[in-house]
Amino acid sequence: MTARSQALDMLRAVARKDAGTRIAHQFAVDPKRVERMGVEAAGLYLDLSKQSWTAEGFEAALDLARACDIEGRRAALFGGEAVNNTEGRAVLHPALRAADDADFRALGEPVSEEVAATRREMARFAADIGSGAETSGAKQPFSAIVHIGIGGSDLGPRLLWDALRPLDPTIDLRFVANIDPRDMGEALAGLDPETTLVVVVSKTFTTQETLANADLAKAWLAANLSPRRMAKHLIGVTAAPDKAETWGCGRTFGFRDWVGGRYSLWSAVSLSVAVALGWDVFERVLDGARAMDQHFLTADLERNAPVLLALAQIYNVEGRDRHARTVAPYAHGLRRLPAFLQQLEMESNGKRVKRDGRPVDTATGPIVFGEPGTNGQHAFFQQIHQGPMVVPAEFVVVRHTSDAAMDDREGDAPLWSNALAQAQALMIGKTGAEARAELIAAGASEAEADRLAPHKTFPGDRPSTTLLMDALTPERVGALLALYEHKTFVEGVIQDINSFDQWGVELGKVLAKAILTDVQAGEPSAGLDPSTAELMKRLMV
Ligand SMILES: O=P(O)(O)OC[C@H]1O[C@H](O)[C@H](O)[C@@H](O)[C@@H]1O
Numbered sequence: 001m002t003a004r005s006q007a008l009d010m011l012r013a014v015a016r017k018d019a020g021t022r023i024a025h026q027f028a029v030d031p032k033r034v035e036r037m038g039v040e041a042a043g044l045y046l047d048l049s050k051q052s053w054t055a056e057g058f059e060a061a062l063d064l065a066r067a068c069d070i071e072g073r074r075a076a077l078f079g080g081e082a083v084n085n086t087e088g089r090a091v092l093h094p095a096l097r098a099a100d101d102a103d104f105r106a107l108g109e110p111v112s113e114e115v116a117a118t119r120r121e122m123a124r125f126a127a128d129i130g131s132g133a134e135t136s137g138a139k140q141p142f143s144a145i146v147h148i149g150i151g152g153s154d155l156g157p158r159l160l161w162d163a164l165r166p167l168d169p170t171i172d173l174r175f176v177a178n179i180d181p182r183d184m185g186e187a188l189a190g191l192d193p194e195t196t197l198v199v200v201v202s203k204t205f206t207t208q209e210t211l212a213n214a215d216l217a218k219a220w221l222a223a224n225l226s227p228r229r230m231a232k233h234l235i236g237v238t239a240a241p242d243k244a245e246t247w248g249c250g251r252t253f254g255f256r257d258w259v260g261g262r263y264s265l266w267s268a269v270s271l272s273v274a275v276a277l278g279w280d281v282f283e284r285v286l287d288g289a290r291a292m293d294q295h296f297l298t299a300d301l302e303r304n305a306p307v308l309l310a311l312a313q314i315y316n317v318e319g320r321d322r323h324a325r326t327v328a329p330y331a332h333g334l335r336r337l338p339a340f341l342q343q344l345e346m347e348s349n350g351k352r353v354k355r356d357g358r359p360v361d362t363a364t365g366p367i368v369f370g371e372p373g374t375n376g377q378h379a380f381f382q383q384i385h386q387g388p389m390v391v392p393a394e395f396v397v398v399r400h401t402s403d404a405a406m407d408d409r410e411g412d413a414p415l416w417s418n419a420l421a422q423a424q425a426l427m428i429g430k431t432g433a434e435a436r437a438e439l440i441a442a443g444a445s446e447a448e449a450d451r452l453a454p455h456k457t458f459p460g461d462r463p464s465t466t467l468l469m470d471a472l473t474p475e476r477v478g479a480l481l482a483l484y485e486h487k488t489f490v491e492g493v494i495q496d497i498n499s500f501d502q503w504g505v506e507l508g509k510v511l512a513k514a515i516l517t518d519v520q521a522g523e524p525s526a527g528l529d530p531s532t533a534e535l536m537k538r539l540m541v
Helices: 003-018 023-029 055-067 070-078 112-131 155-164 181-188 208-222 227-233 241-247 268-277 279-298 305-320 337-349 381-386 403-407 413-428 432-441 446-456 474-495 503-521 530-540
Strands: 038-041 044-047 144-148 172-176 196-201 234-238 251-254 324-330 367-370 393-400 464-471
Touching: 003 055, 003 305, 023 413, 038 305, 044 305, 044 474, 055 305, 055 474, 070 279, 070 474, 112 251, 112 268, 112 279, 144 208, 144 268, 155 172, 155 268, 155 279, 155 337, 155 474, 172 181, 172 268, 181 208, 196 208, 196 227, 196 268, 208 227, 208 503, 227 234, 234 241, 234 268, 241 251, 251 268, 268 279, 279 305, 279 474, 305 474, 324 337, 324 413, 337 367, 337 474, 381 413, 393 413, 413 464, 432 446, 464 474, 503 530
Parallel strands: 144 172, 144 196, 196 234, 234 251, 324 367, 324 393, 393 464
Antiparallel strands: 038 044, 044 464
8 A cells, every 4th residue: 555545545534533523613622723724825825724624634634745745746847857647748837937047947958048038029029019119010009909719728818817907908808719709709899900919829729719710800800901911910829830820820929838728828828918918017927926836846735835725625525525616706807717727627637547547546626616706605605505515615815806996995895704704604604593593583483483493504614715815916816826726736646647638628629520520511420329410400400
């Protein structure tokens, strides 16, 4: 038996024992709990004291981390080894936010100089668009950007823009991901092709949705601009520049195969955001992520925010059979965080085999879902409070969400007090006796109180994590996303899986092509299952 499986078994055993004690009770028996389970990292504060683990459970989780050689795997990642072992690639997103004079190597090849050169190129392009030095085909300043991309080529940049955009931006930045033409139709509505820049973002430059949308945008430009002028409006961001140029991009910005799609927002993938926000703002995002990298690299495991966040999840999934997690960002600017995390975590760790191809011996990633607070409170939170299934919650709380809120006397207190209240309610709950006493106090008869009390009872003892930041600044947003990246990596290490491939998305793509071929031929191919054939026929009429 390996040290890892021994530690895993121990964690499961301790967690089963922990089930007999309530979270709220732990504060009484362990006065150091908040201190021990609260850590600061790169301007964020992480509170894990409302998780279900006892002091013993917390230690058992740390022992598991120690048994999994997190330090060794972390060194392999930062050292540019082939951590993505099914594709033989390094995984070096930290190199993208490192200092200019860093010396990262991917499989031994130096990469930092090229990273710095691309950053300089991006900075110049952003400055030139901003100043009007870089003009459209008609020699006018650009006033709008249409960013076309999907998955990792969409979610990160979109989140950055939502979180950091000014209320009245000088560049009208719009995102298009879906192959439903409605998405592009909405994005192009009201834009002037003469002053619109189209940025096509695709690592592979083969993604069906992105190419279909890029063709739509090109046709829209072509209806108004000459081919020579049009080239100035078409920018590619890709790891396959030849493909982008063949397609018609007048200029391309590159990144390498050691940048995974869902880890790519630190690269030229965020070009359109860097242009629209200004390069200095984007640089501050990188600074924040770099601060989190430093924390991850240097903090002891028991004070290491990404490690502890990962352990809380492993404890819930492995120890307590909790296979879902809800994320509630209490900031309108972070409303797409759940969608970003769905890709980051579920595409990274939703795996059935370990690095060596043998079946996993853990449950791997849980289902991640969420909505911004307070919206989610008026919808699915009912089930989080009273449903029979325990769903750990994660509250991301921002003291000042925007300048507008800071002008208000109460600031954001009405927003964040809701987050604190939800976490508290989940933990303390309300007993049947308390519910009954409240009903009686409100004038209900004994019989009525007996009838209604079970409906008004909250089991409580439901775990949550709270993440605090002072303001939605570029640095904090960068640190937050880097925190989640490293958390995802640590989970993958503990589960012994490759977090950096995504073969699970391939089969559907291949079958979609085959179905489209059938549709073009006018009938389902022989051998197609009857259900799919029937659905296809109904759609083809
Ligand atoms: O950037 P692209 O090559 O167009 O890929 C876009 C996305 O599609 C793929 O199917 C993967 O699931 C994602 O990880 C990726 O981010």
